[in-house]
Amino acid sequence: xxSTILKLAGAILLALAxxxxxxxxxxxxxxxxxxxxxxISTLNNPWFVVLADTAKQxxxxxxxxxxxxxxxNDTAVExxxxxxxxxxxxxxxxxxxTDANSSxxxxxxxxxxxxxxxxxxxxxxxxxxxVTQVLSDxxxxxxxxxxxxxxxxxxxxxxxxxxxxxxxxxxxxxxKGFHSVVDNYPNLKMVAQQSADxxxxxxxxxxxxxxxxxxxxxxxFCGNDAMAMGAYQALVAAGKEKQVKVFGFDGxxxxxxxxxxxxxxxxxxxxxxxxxxxxxxxxxxxxxxxxDFPQKLPVxxxxxxxHNVDKFIGYGKK
Amino acid sequence: xKRAVFIAAVLILFGIVCRFFPLFxxxxxxxxxxxxxxxxxxxxKFADDFWSEKLLKSFDHAVxxxxxxxxxxxxxxxAQKKYARxxxxxxGYFYYLRGEGRVLATNDSSLSLAIxxxxxxxxxxxxxxxxxxxxxxxxxxxxxxxxxxxLQDFNSISAELNKLVEARVLPELRAHARIGSTISFIGxxxxxxxxxxxxxxQVVPIQAQIE
Numbered sequence: 001x002x003s004t005i006l007k008l009a010g011a012i013l014l015a016l017a018x019x020x021x022x023x024x025x026x027x028x029x030x031x032x033x034x035x036x037x038x039x040i041s042t043l044n045n046p047w048f049v050v051l052a053d054t055a056k057q058x059x060x061x062x063x064x065x066x067x068x069x070x071x072x073n074d075t076a077v078e079x080x081x082x083x084x085x086x087x088x089x090x091x092x093x094x095x096x097x098t099d100a101n102s103s104x105x106x107x108x109x110x111x112x113x114x115x116x117x118x119x120x121x122x123x124x125x126x127x128x129x130x131v132t133q134v135l136s137d138x139x140x141x142x143x144x145x146x147x148x149x150x151x152x153x154x155x156x157x158x159x160x161x162x163x164x165x166x167x168x169x170x171x172x173x174x175x176k177g178f179h180s181v182v183d184n185y186p187n188l189k190m191v192a193q194q195s196a197d198x199x200x201x202x203x204x205x206x207x208x209x210x211x212x213x214x215x216x217x218x219x220x221f222c223g224n225d226a227m228a229m230g231a232y233q234a235l236v237a238a239g240k241e242k243q244v245k246v247f248g249f250d251g252x253x254x255x256x257x258x259x260x261x262x263x264x265x266x267x268x269x270x271x272x273x274x275x276x277x278x279x280x281x282x283x284x285x286x287x288x289x290x291x292d293f294p295q296k297l298p299v300x301x302x303x304x305x306x307h308n309v310d311k312f313i314g315y316g317k318k
Numbered sequence: 319x320k321r322a323v324f325i326a327a328v329l330i331l332f333g334i335v336c337r338f339f340p341l342f343x344x345x346x347x348x349x350x351x352x353x354x355x356x357x358x359x360x361x362x363k364f365a366d367d368f369w370s371e372k373l374l375k376s377f378d379h380a381v382x383x384x385x386x387x388x389x390x391x392x393x394x395x396x397a398q399k400k401y402a403r404x405x406x407x408x409x410g411y412f413y414y415l416r417g418e419g420r421v422l423a424t425n426d427s428s429l430s431l432a433i434x435x436x437x438x439x440x441x442x443x444x445x446x447x448x449x450x451x452x453x454x455x456x457x458x459x460x461x462x463x464x465x466x467x468x469l470q471d472f473n474s475i476s477a478e479l480n481k482l483v484e485a486r487v488l489p490e491l492r493a494h495a496r497i498g499s500t501i502s503f504i505g506x507x508x509x510x511x512x513x514x515x516x517x518x519x520q521v522v523p524i525q526a527q528i529e
Contacts, residue, residue, distance in 0.1 A: 100468070125468045137406055139473035143450050172470055180477045181450055271408075278407065295464035300408025302511070 033063035058280035092283040132293035139177035141268040141301030146181025156187035157218035164223035203230025225250035253314025365478035383417025409511030441518040457506025
């Protein structure tokens with residue numbers, strides 16, 4: 001009899017404990033608001049790691065469970081992530097696309113499945129796929145960069161351009177903004193223009209090869225900071241780091257430090273944390289019923305030089 | 319004989335096949351170029367049409383320079399709230415203004431104009447050198463980035479509008495503006511952030527007339 005009472009009491013206690021656990025879980029805001037996916041083109045670049053981590057953190061602060069997916073700059077991997085996300089019941093996707101054109105079908109597939117997509121930093125060539133696209137105004141930044149380039153390098157000389165990923169719109173917005181200024185000076189001659197895929201190791205490799213053919217250049221304009229650091233490394237190896245001025249783009253931590261040390265001439269400060277937070281907040285507002293978003297929201301990019309570098313830190317302003 | 323008939327039959331058959339499935343097409347170069355560019359955004363044409371059909375008809379929306387400059391002198395932040403427009407997230411913004419002033423000085427890249435703002439003169443710098451940036455595209459508020467699938471197209475409009483300013487507005491100013499001349503103008507100003515020096519305000523003219 002005693003053991004029956006004990007067993008009964010134990011069962012009641014267990015049931016009460018289970019009820020408590022379930023109630024506690026139900027009250028957890030993270031579980032109650034659903035899942036948000038953060039799909040990033042590559043995590044092989046510190047700038048995108050900051051973008052991904054900030055988006056994830058902001059989504060979590062807003063009460064969502066957030067998961068980061070690394071597309072490894074491969075549209076096939078990206079497509080596979082989208083399949084998993086659609087099957088996984090996510091409420092929204094914060095998306096840094098791999099390719100302006102090839103990423104569009106993925107976004108359309110998510111849209112058809114009722115999952116809103118919010119693009120960050122990189123553009124897709126569509127106005128009816130994503131809910132909104134929060135994009136760095138790369139063109140305007142590189143117009144300023146071009147003007148500063150002419151001011152520091154001079155109106156004559158030779159230079160090299162390292163392009164980013166050829167399929168990414170940012171690559172061309174940066175290049176075209178830069179050339180919209182620099183091409184007005186016929187004595188400033190570009191002796192080589194090659195892609196290094198926004199990658200530091202490729203930047204080093206491509207720059208080393210270019211220096212063999214063009215050892216007397218005056219400057220190198222790089223479409224991002226990772227390539228700028230790679231190019232600088234190549235110049236150091238060739239003993240030309242004092243002869244050649246290096247210009248980057250992004251506002252990465254190591255480049256901001258290098259500008260302060262006089263190694264790199266200038267960069268353009270994008271604001272990955274601002275863009276990531278804005279996209280996460282847009283997603284939250286969308287889930288809460290808001291529908292009126294601008295399709296493209298450019299984010300201003302600031303020029304960072306040796307004259308104003310004290311106002312900046314890696315990935316933002318002080 | 320049989321062989322000749324066979325060859326003729328093969329040739330005729332080949333001719334019939336080629337008639338319906340030609341190995342190549344001969345197309346006029348001009349037509350080929352047109353077809354190649356079909357669907358490609360033509361920024362130069364867009365800018366030209368925009369200039370004549372919208373920009374020149376939007377001058378009524380420009381704020382009086384005297385009013386704007388007085389407001390900037392009183393409180394730049396309040397002037398920004400009241401008169402500026404911004405397309406982006408960040409500190410940058412644009413003014414669209416019209417006014418009249420007397421030339422105080424000239425150099426290779428600008429004309430310094432004195433504008434009477436109620437008893438005192440305030441200067442603006444009318445740009446006359448190479449024109450860069452988005453002042454003309456974004457200053458009027460007539461164009462919106464969200465309307466363009468590809469921002470490269472939107473950006474190319476800026477470059478083309480700047481070329482039109484250089485071709486249609488600046489030559490007259492460069493050739494005939496002298497110290498003491500009175501110039502009436504309509505233009506746009508781009509302000510980077512709160513640290514930008516607004517004295518003088520840098521204005522890209524989209525119409526200018528020397529009185």
